[in-house]
Amino acid sequence: MLIVPGAEAFGSDRLMPETRSVGPDGEVFLLFPADAPAVRAATHAQDDELPAVLELTDVAPVSVPHRIRGRAWISGWLTSLPGHAGPGRMMLRLEVGEASVDDLWGAAKVDPEAFAQAAPDPLVSHETELLQHLHAAHGPQVRELGTLLGDRAAQGTAVRDVVPLALDRFGLRIRFSDGAGHCFDTRFDFPEPVRDVSELRRAMHRLFEAAQH
Template sequence: MPSAAERTRTLVQSTCSAVLILPGADGARSEDLMPRARVVGTDGEIYLLFPADAPAVRAATHAQDDELPAVLELTDVAPVAVPHRIRGRARVSGWLTTAPGIAEPGHMMLRLEVGEAYLDDLWGDAAVGPEEFAGALPDPLTAYETELLQHLAAAHDDHVQHLSALLGHRADVRRVVPLALDRFGLRVRCRDTAGRSFDARFDFPEPVSDVHGLRRAMRALFEAAGDR
């Protein structure tokens, strides 16, 4: 399974929603605290792009040499329609400063030095230290996961439904929906005939590193389900 640090890094570098929480910004609209872009630097610091007049930029500029505590809150929502769509949440806390000269005119890049992170997702909850976060890599499929899950649900629904054959003891499955995808496997959310939901996970024979490897792994998975 992916480590907690890897899962946190994946969330930070994914397209999931994010909002920056900082002192003195209680009256700001939530959309004004959402970075336009985010990227992780070589030392594990998180760079957040904001309009130059954003509340976060004003706060970081006024703080100058003082440490401005801040928390980046991330919410991961499944890109397909399933019951209970929130797949995970993460909080990355640290200290915020400006990083002038990086962003285009009219914008400012802010630098969040990571102090600690906390993750609560489909795998469970865990704390992640700054060294762990800096040393982790995002899942190689994160840039494609949304498109791939939506494609599975729309174009290969018949194959996805056949995965219920691999559940064995759960013969009462009525519906299967792809929920999450990473280099280690596919997670689906199932609904039984009584309307109850539960998750199942299908591990790949070996971790995949790109979309080509994923296609082979998915083909083998569908073939295994079809043989039952």
């Protein structure tokens, strides 16, 4: 959701871009309908710097207690880019001034230069499908990973549900819950970062094999 001065009164659906992407210099490109509040504000501002904040909410693609995995905020200055979108659309450019994230791994500021240089995780476009597949087709094997926790498995929670929560090149995060809202997460790191889905399959097989011994 893109928050700009004067647009607070509009519903959140009017503030959500149709697409977003990151340019080579770290700028964020946002596609909106031409009559969207953010477009009107950016067009009206013309040469003035229009402050804006892009708020992103990361929701787990599987059903788990507390499905929001994290939030991020990118603040900066918004300008319109006429001629960069099709009819009835307008492309907006957000120049990044500050960024921060608060997710399963903790809260932190993100340096704009680091943001510009960061590369997408190689599994990012596959994560939703992979987590849903693990949950639907490999539930017993995912549950077996709890045997790797040893004494940590208890943690005051009588485990009933075991659901894969997040997946990236470094490892798999699983949420254990008792079905009444009490839960804890555990991350299983791969021996080395995976570079594609093929390497992920091998890493997952090794993880499942370790849980069986």
